[in-house]
Amino acid sequence: xxxxxxxxxxxxxxxxxxxxxxxxxxxxxxxxxxxxxxxxxxxxxxxxxxxxxxxxxxxxxxxxxxxxxxxxxxxxxxxxxxxxxxxxxxxxxxxxxxxxxxxxxxxxxxxxxxxxxxxxxxxxxxxxxxxxxxxxxxxxxxxxxxxxxxxxxxxxxxxxxxxxxxxxxxxxxxxxxxxxxxxxxxxxxxxxxxxxxxxxxxxxxxxxxxxxxxxxxxxxxxxxxxxxxxxxxxxxxxxxxxxxxxxxxxxxxxxxxxxxxxxxxxxxxxxxxxxxxxxxxxxxxxxxxxxxxxxxxxxxxxxxxxxxxxxxxxxxxxxxxxxxxxxxxxxxxx
Amino acid sequence: xxxxxxxxxxxxxxxxxxxxxxxxxxxxxxxxxxxxxxxxxxxxxxxxxxxxxxxxxxxxxxxxxxxxxxxxxxxxxxxxxxxxxxxxxxxxxxxxxxxxxxxxxxxxxxxxxxxxxxxxxxxxxxxxxxxxxxxxxxxxxxxxxxxxxxxxxxxxxxxxxxxxxxxxxxxxxxxxxxxxxxxxxxxxxxxxxxxxxxxxxxxxxxxxxxxxxxxxxxxxxxxxxxxxxxxxxxxxxxxxxxxxxxxxxxxxxxxxxxxxxxxxxxxxxxxxxxxxxxxxxxxxxx
Amino acid sequence: xxxxxxxxxxxxxxxxxxxxxxxxxxxxxxxxxxxxxxxxxxxxxxxxxxxxxxxxxxxxxxxxxxxxxxxxxxxxxxxxxxxxxxxxxxxxxxxxxxxxxxxxxxxxxxxxxxxxxxxxxxxxxxxxxxxxxxxxxxxxxxxxxxxxxxxxxxxxxxxxxxxxxxxxxxxxxxxxxxxxxxxxxxxxxxxxxxxxxxxxxxxxxxxxxxxxxxxxxxxxxxxxxxxxxxxxxxxxxxxxxxxxxxxxx
Numbered sequence: 001x002x003x004x005x006x007x008x009x010x011x012x013x014x015x016x017x018x019x020x021x022x023x024x025x026x027x028x029x030x031x032x033x034x035x036x037x038x039x040x041x042x043x044x045x046x047x048x049x050x051x052x053x054x055x056x057x058x059x060x061x062x063x064x065x066x067x068x069x070x071x072x073x074x075x076x077x078x079x080x081x082x083x084x085x086x087x088x089x090x091x092x093x094x095x096x097x098x099x100x101x102x103x104x105x106x107x108x109x110x111x112x113x114x115x116x117x118x119x120x121x122x123x124x125x126x127x128x129x130x131x132x133x134x135x136x137x138x139x140x141x142x143x144x145x146x147x148x149x150x151x152x153x154x155x156x157x158x159x160x161x162x163x164x165x166x167x168x169x170x171x172x173x174x175x176x177x178x179x180x181x182x183x184x185x186x187x188x189x190x191x192x193x194x195x196x197x198x199x200x201x202x203x204x205x206x207x208x209x210x211x212x213x214x215x216x217x218x219x220x221x222x223x224x225x226x227x228x229x230x231x232x233x234x235x236x237x238x239x240x241x242x243x244x245x246x247x248x249x250x251x252x253x254x255x256x257x258x259x260x261x262x263x264x265x266x267x268x269x270x271x272x273x274x275x276x277x278x279x280x281x282x283x284x285x286x287x288x289x290x291x292x293x294x295x296x297x298x299x300x301x302x303x304x305x306x307x308x309x310x311x312x313x314x315x316x317x318x319x320x321x322x323x324x325x326x327x328x329x330x331x332x333x334x
Numbered sequence: 335x336x337x338x339x340x341x342x343x344x345x346x347x348x349x350x351x352x353x354x355x356x357x358x359x360x361x362x363x364x365x366x367x368x369x370x371x372x373x374x375x376x377x378x379x380x381x382x383x384x385x386x387x388x389x390x391x392x393x394x395x396x397x398x399x400x401x402x403x404x405x406x407x408x409x410x411x412x413x414x415x416x417x418x419x420x421x422x423x424x425x426x427x428x429x430x431x432x433x434x435x436x437x438x439x440x441x442x443x444x445x446x447x448x449x450x451x452x453x454x455x456x457x458x459x460x461x462x463x464x465x466x467x468x469x470x471x472x473x474x475x476x477x478x479x480x481x482x483x484x485x486x487x488x489x490x491x492x493x494x495x496x497x498x499x500x501x502x503x504x505x506x507x508x509x510x511x512x513x514x515x516x517x518x519x520x521x522x523x524x525x526x527x528x529x530x531x532x533x534x535x536x537x538x539x540x541x542x543x544x545x546x547x548x549x550x551x552x553x554x555x556x557x558x559x560x561x562x563x564x565x566x567x568x569x570x571x572x573x574x575x576x577x578x579x580x581x582x583x584x585x586x587x588x589x590x591x592x593x594x595x596x597x598x599x600x601x602x603x604x605x606x607x608x609x610x611x612x613x614x615x616x617x618x619x620x
Numbered sequence: 621x622x623x624x625x626x627x628x629x630x631x632x633x634x635x636x637x638x639x640x641x642x643x644x645x646x647x648x649x650x651x652x653x654x655x656x657x658x659x660x661x662x663x664x665x666x667x668x669x670x671x672x673x674x675x676x677x678x679x680x681x682x683x684x685x686x687x688x689x690x691x692x693x694x695x696x697x698x699x700x701x702x703x704x705x706x707x708x709x710x711x712x713x714x715x716x717x718x719x720x721x722x723x724x725x726x727x728x729x730x731x732x733x734x735x736x737x738x739x740x741x742x743x744x745x746x747x748x749x750x751x752x753x754x755x756x757x758x759x760x761x762x763x764x765x766x767x768x769x770x771x772x773x774x775x776x777x778x779x780x781x782x783x784x785x786x787x788x789x790x791x792x793x794x795x796x797x798x799x800x801x802x803x804x805x806x807x808x809x810x811x812x813x814x815x816x817x818x819x820x821x822x823x824x825x826x827x828x829x830x831x832x833x834x835x836x837x838x839x840x841x842x843x844x845x846x847x848x849x850x851x852x853x854x855x856x857x858x859x860x861x862x863x864x865x866x867x868x869x
Contacts, residue, residue: 214726304438
């Protein structure tokens with residue numbers, strides 16, 4: 001049985017008053033400060049990847065951990081956000097902020113539209129539809145000339161000038177990504193402690209019973225799906241802007257969304273700290289694997305074995321195990 | 335004009351094999367409410383076994399059917415005990431994740447050891463020529479064998495004790511247990527059977543088309559589309575659904591570039607499920 | 621008194637089976653209406669039709685003046701209808717308080733979380749679950765889960781409560797307790813439609829009884845009238861023990 005971390009009962013403190021609010025703030029501060037002090041570019045790059053994973057996992061958690069719906073194709077938000085951002089920057093000359101926001105809203109709107117359709121499907125059918133959406137969008141990108149077709153789009157380095165040149169731009173992009181990561185964590189936090197979140201959690205426990213209790217299930221699910229698209233889209237925009245290059249096979253690579261699923265389950269689905277912890281652990285594991293000769297090709301094998309072990313033995317993931325061992329932690333972590 | 339008609343007929347032949355693959359999914363799902371996400375990989379395993387047995391061991395092509403069936407069954411039993419047994423009765427999310435994770439492992443190992451190159455099993459079989467179109471012998475034989483296997487499956491489910499036990503467990507697991515049916519054993523056998531069907535359909539597809547170790551996703555998708563069309567837990571529906579899909583593909587190929595086929599099939603999948611949540615060919619259960 | 625619930629010619633087929641056949645009855649505000657009938661008579665199906673889980677093939681359901689035929693369950697819940705299930709449906713990983721808070725949040729009054737928690741506590745107290753608010757639903761006994769099911773439905777402060785065999789599987793002491801709870805609920809002004817197999821209980825609780833057999837209304841009236849109705853006795857003759865119970869032996 002999964003261990004679900006739901007709002008602690010006798011809460012008198014507001015969201016800001018609780019310890020976890022400040023723990024999130026601390027994490028953001030550490031991410032921002034650590035590479036800055038000492039101008040450590042290598043650390044920045046590795047933390048940037050971690051921030052991307054945490055963003056994807058936290059937002060995925062809204063569907064997977066709260067509602068109990070597996071989104072195999074969540075990468076589509078990231079990739080499509082990347083494409084829209086890069087296209088607006090490169091071809092239309094938009095400023096970075098505008099392009100990112102436009103990407104975020106456009107992808108959320110599309111997610112709402114598609115979500116209303118595919119969220120009527122239960123379990124496996126929904127999960128498979130999300131792959132289908134990813135495939136469909138990838139096929140579109142490969143055939144859409146203004147987006148460079150299967151060759152993709154190369155960004156000119158001129159685009160970094162408004163940000164003060166390439167070196168400085170990379171730092172700005174990093175801070176923005178840390179901001180997106182922070183917003184993702186706060187978003188999970190706010191949702192989980194809201195009435196909307198309570199409804200989502202009820203859907204995840206027993207969707208039919210939730211409906212009978214008055215939870216407007218079709219709308220809540222669609223809204224959750226749409227919200228879970230917004231920040232990953234912006235993250236995608238930042239990521240591919242930084243790479244100065246985007247192509248369909250990278251932007252819509254299912255490996256990343258698969259890893260996000262493993263991360264959420266590893267950390268503890270339904271919790272807020274879980275995806276963050278899981279992302280950190282997974283990135284460490286992955287980094288170690290890539291340096292080891294024998295395991296370099298076995299990335300997905302390891303991910304699969306890990307996921308299987310979690311599902312079979314500790315469905316509550318790391319947070320579930322921690323809460324089991326030290327129940328007092330519930331007062332501090334969420 | 336005849337070209338389109340021929341394409342449709344050919345599509346139906348191939349579609350029957352898709353129906354066979356779908357029977358694997360629908361059997362498992364109908365009996366234990368588990369969606370087997372290793373299905374695509376099992377199809378590829380069947381294809382790959384065909385390749386190894388024929389090229390490395392020189393086994394005559396169609397004689398590989400029986401060993402692949404048995405092998406698939408045994409593999410299915412192993413998969414059941416590893417990933418599925420503890421998930422029966424738990425929320426469907428769990429069995430999705432467990433079969434998904436096993437699938438990752440299998441594909442990861444497979445591609446690491448054998449790579450992602452194209453494999454092709456050359457089958458020389460006389461075709462049937464009508465006007466300017468030749469219906470490949472492999473397609474015809476595959477459809478015939480599919481019909482035979484489907485018939486055997488039907489006989490098994492409706493005339494043998496074990497088959498009836500499987501249907502009883504599918505209908506009402508608790509009641510079946512109360513009547514003394516060893517449900518766990520039945521579930522594992524049903525799962526093994528579903529996997530065997532997947533492997534055999536892979537073998538038949540392997541006689542018709544080239545493949546890579548990553549082809550599983552495509553055929554898994556087709557199996558799910560067939561299930562959507564044919565309804566769950568319904569072998570006849572699976573066959574009819576497969577033929578329908580084959581028909582649709584036959585209509586597509588003369589007119590559409592291949593890269594859009596998958597997208598169209600997904601669109602059909604979603605559209606059908608939204609309009610007919612229980613499948614178009616679902617037999618009404620009272 | 622105006623009828624809180626009006627069921628008119630309600631019909632439902634499942635394939636070839638006619639589960640509910642042109643059923644009509646009313647429930648007046650503040651009354652307790654008992655729904656009885658042999659197994660398979662269609663009682664739970666009626667519940668599912670009233671609260672929107674099944675779509676009726678024919679007929680209407682009018683609740684509190686609104687035509688709710690064909691509405692999804694959550695909209696009917698917002699109008700003030702709550703139900704319990706024969707096979708309990710707890711939100712297993714959530715605590716008793718959280719389960720009830722869900723009920724209170726999404727029920728008739730559309731409360732905020734903090735207000736909902738208060739309503740949840742009140743409901744839990746009414747069924748004597750106040751001492752187990754932080755227990756996870758999964759850890760409750762079957763009796764506890766049944767109380768939770770009831771408390772959760774009450775948390776929504778419904779005007780009409782559908783109770784589906786709340787007493788099944790309980791021992792005599794627990795049954796006594798639940799009957800007391802149901803009387804307290806009625807005192808608070810909630811109208812109740814109850815399905816029950818425990819004859820004595822339902823006969824003593826209900827103001828009126830509707831008897832269902834094979835999906836059709838067999839009889840309707842005060843408990844004593846219904847118990848002496850020859851057609852009703854005959855329907856139960858298949859189960860002599862039950863027929864005897866009808867007559868209070």
